[in-house]
Amino acid sequence: MLDMERIPTHVAIVMDGNGRWADKRRLPKMAGHNAGMKAMKEIVKKASSLGIKNLTVYAFSTENWKRSAEEIGGIFKLIVVYVDSELRELHENHVRVQILGDYSGLPTASVDRIRRALAVTEKNTGMQFNIALNYGGRDDIRRAVTELAALVVEGKIKSEEITEEMIGEHLWTGKFHANCGDPELIIRTSGEMRLSNYLLWQSAYSEFVFTDTLWPDFTPEKFEEALLEYQGRNRRFGGR
Numbered sequence: 001m002l003d004m005e006r007i008p009t010h011v012a013i014v015m016d017g018n019g020r021w022a023d024k025r026r027l028p029k030m031a032g033h034n035a036g037m038k039a040m041k042e043i044v045k046k047a048s049s050l051g052i053k054n055l056t057v058y059a060f061s062t063e064n065w066k067r068s069a070e071e072i073g074g075i076f077k078l079i080v081v082y083v084d085s086e087l088r089e090l091h092e093n094h095v096r097v098q099i100l101g102d103y104s105g106l107p108t109a110s111v112d113r114i115r116r117a118l119a120v121t122e123k124n125t126g127m128q129f130n131i132a133l134n135y136g137g138r139d140d141i142r143r144a145v146t147e148l149a150a151l152v153v154e155g156k157i158k159s160e161e162i163t164e165e166m167i168g169e170h171l172w173t174g175k176f177h178a179n180c181g182d183p184e185l186i187i188r189t190s191g192e193m194r195l196s197n198y199l200l201w202q203s204a205y206s207e208f209v210f211t212d213t214l215w216p217d218f219t220p221e222k223f224e225e226a227l228l229e230y231q232g233r234n235r236r237f238g239g240r
Contacts (some may be wrong), residue, residue: 007227010052010184012185029074056199058144071205095128099114105134128180132198141167
C-alpha cells in the first residue's frame with residue numbers, strides 16, 4: 001500500500017509506445033496517439049488525487065520534428081482536442097497548466113489553445129501539470145547558459161558567481177518559468193531504458209522506473225505500482 005506521507009513532490013514521465021501500440025493492432029499511428037491522450041488524462045487525474053504537486057510529461061521533443069509531417073500535424077491537433085475537452089475539468093480540479101519548451105512555432109490553433117489553458121489555470125493552486133512541448137534537455141541547458149552569459153555581459157553578475165542553483169533557476173523548471181524543481185521520480189514506458197534528452201540537468205538524482213507497458217496501456221494502477229517501487233528505494237544522494 002502506498003505511504004501517503006512519502007508521495008514524491010514531482011513525478012516526470014516519458015510517455016513512450018503510442019506508435020508500437022498502434023502497430024500491434026494494425027492501426028494508424030494516430031490511433032496510438034489518441035489512446036495515449038486518454039491514458040494521460042487518467043494519469044493526470046490519479047496524480048492530482050494522490051497529492052503529487054508537479055506532474056511533468058514529455059509530449060513532444062525537439063527531435064520529434066524528424067517524424068512524418070502527417071504524424072506531427074496529428075500530434076498538434078491532439079493539443080487542440082485535449083484542451084477543448086479537458087480544460088474545464090482541469091480548472092475545476094484546480095490544476096495549473098505550464099509548458100516546458102518553446103511552443104511559439106507550433107500551428108496557430110495549437111498555440112491559441114495552449115495560451116488559453118495557461119491563462120485559465122494561471123492562478124490555480126492544485127497540482128501543476130507541466131507539458132514538455134518542443135522540449136530538449138540539451139537545449140534547456142543551452143538556453144540557461146545563454147541567459148546567464150547575457151547577464152555577465154551586462155555586468156549584472158560575474159562569471160565566477162554562477163552557481164548550480166542559478167543555472168537551475170534559468171531552466172524551464174526553474175523559478176523564472178515553472179518553478180517545479182527536480183523530479184524525484186522519472187517513469188518511462190514501453191521498455192526503453194534511456195532519457196532521450198529529457199530533463200538532463202534535473203534528473204541528476206532522480207529515481208528511475210522503467211516498465212515494458214506501452215503508454216496507452218499504462219493505467220492508474222500501474223502508476224501506483226511505479227510509486228510503490230519508488231517508495232521501496234533508499235535515496236542517499238551520494239551518501240551512505
